[in-house]
Amino acid sequence: GENVEQHPSTLxxxxxxxxxxxxxxxxxxxxxxxxxxxxxxxRPQLIIDIRSNVGEKKDQRIAxxxxxxxxxxxxxxTETQPEDSAVxxxxxxxxxxxxKVTFGIGTxxxxxx
Amino acid sequence: GAVxxxxxxxxxxxxxxxxxxxxxSLDFQATxxxxxxxxxxxxxxxxxxxxEGSKATxxxxxxxxxxxxxxxxxxxxxxxxxxxxxxDSSFYICSASNTGRPNNQPQHFxxxxxxxxx
Numbered sequence: 001g002e003n004v005e006q007h008p009s010t011l012x013x014x015x016x017x018x019x020x021x022x023x024x025x026x027x028x029x030x031x032x033x034x035x036x037x038x039x040x041x042x043r044p045q046l047i048i049d050i051r052s053n054v055g056e057k058k059d060q061r062i063a064x065x066x067x068x069x070x071x072x073x074x075x076x077x078t079e080t081q082p083e084d085s086a087v088x089x090x091x092x093x094x095x096x097x098x099x100k101v102t103f104g105i106g107t108x109x110x111x112x113x
Numbered sequence: 114g115a116v117x118x119x120x121x122x123x124x125x126x127x128x129x130x131x132x133x134x135x136x137x138s139l140d141f142q143a144t145x146x147x148x149x150x151x152x153x154x155x156x157x158x159x160x161x162x163x164x165e166g167s168k169a170t171x172x173x174x175x176x177x178x179x180x181x182x183x184x185x186x187x188x189x190x191x192x193x194x195x196x197x198x199x200x201d202s203s204f205y206i207c208s209a210s211n212t213g214r215p216n217n218q219p220q221h222f223x224x225x226x227x228x229x230x231x
Contacts, residue, residue, distance in 0.1 A: 034220070036222075041227075043206065043222040043225055044157070044222050045222070049219055089157070100159055101147070101220055103156045103157045106155070
């Protein structure tokens with residue numbers, strides 16, 4: 001089955017700096033990679049996703065990159081703000097609602113004002 | 114769109130009680146829903162895949178007789194924790210994707226149910 005590794009497990013940055021979270025996956029059949037943000041006691045919320053036919057995707061301050069050959073994908077948050085503080089999960093799956101999603105362990109991001 | 118409703122949000126009950134958690138897709142049909150368990154400061158652990166009209170598929174190590182799943186319609190899946198004990202205390206969360214969408218992604222999560230067994 002799929003195995004997703006995520007690092008770092010915790011990350012502290014100063015407000016305004018950039019934050020980068022990296023993930024690797026093991027199953028070459030995986031072709032959909034969502035990122036979720038989870039605030040304490042709340043549901044994970046999708047913040048950005050990328051499919052395997054794309055190498056990079058950007059949405060305002062958030063960007064995701066994918067290297068299929070190396071099976072790496074990363075989340076980049078620029079100009080971080082205190083409200084970005086949360087736990088971020090990367091995930092991998094195959095397209096199709098019947099395919100289960102495998103999550104990384106999560107990264108707790110703290111943005112220091 | 115793509116709202117998943119989960120109920121109840123919080124349950125506190127005595128050991129030995131059975132607890133039912135509902136997961137509904139409000140504005141889309143979901144042939145498949147997923148049930149996760151999350152311990153504090155940990156990732157989401159998939160427990161089972163709920164399939165409409167058929168038996169659920171359980172992950173290794175998850176007791177199917179302990180965690181009963183029923184997916185009787187395209188918009189509702191239920192998870193029943195039978196004879197719950199303190200070690201079953203956890204945050205349970207469901208997800209679903211719109212089977213009517215191309216590629217059926219992404220997964221949308223319910224708000225979760227915090228289960229505390231005394």
